[in-house]
Amino acid sequence: MKKITPAAIALALALLAPAAIASTQTNNCPHPTGEWIALPEHYAANLLGEASDKIYLSPTPGAAPGLSYGLGGDYVVAMAEACTADGIKWVQVKFPGDRYTTETVAWVQGSLLRLR
Numbered sequence: 001m002k003k004i005t006p007a008a009i010a011l012a013l014a015l016l017a018p019a020a021i022a023s024t025q026t027n028n029c030p031h032p033t034g035e036w037i038a039l040p041e042h043y044a045a046n047l048l049g050e051a052s053d054k055i056y057l058s059p060t061p062g063a064a065p066g067l068s069y070g071l072g073g074d075y076v077v078a079m080a081e082a083c084t085a086d087g088i089k090w091v092q093v094k095f096p097g098d099r100y101t102t103e104t105v106a107w108v109q110g111s112l113l114r115l116r
Contacts, residue, residue, distance in 0.1 A: 029083030029088070029089050036061075036080045036081070036082045036092075037080060037081045037082070058106060058108070059106065059107070060107060061082040061083075061084050061090035061092075061107050062084035062085075062086075062088070062090065063107070076093040076094060076095050076096070077094040077096075078091050078092070078093050079091075079092045079093065079094055079105070080092040081110070082107070088109060088110070088111075089109070089110035089111075090107045090108065090109060090110060091107065091108060091109075091110050092106070092107050093105070093106065093107075093108055
């Protein structure tokens with residue numbers, strides 16, 4: 001039986017480290033960075049937060065927030081997912097219009113949604 005040396009253990013850990021780091025960075029992103037994945041049609045999502053919370057919308061994944069949407073807790077339609085280089089999942093959502101607002105399509109961080 002061969003003896004396992006400390007050098008062999010160090011080499012094995014060095015080879016495994018990049019895979020471990022990559023898996024922790026992509027836990028929120030099930031697909032490659034920059035790729036948009038269409039979700040099933042009419043995929044419902046619930047905005048996390050109270051009705052008074054503001055949720056900031058971005059025109060593209062990872063872009064600086066623009067508009068704010070003031071109705072946390074509302075149901076929206078999730079249309080697509082994308083991942084940015086920092087490992088954050090973004091979801092494209094359609095906010096239904098009402099008597100005060102028009103229908104809006106924008107991107108929000110996936111952590112702000114509960115997909116149903």
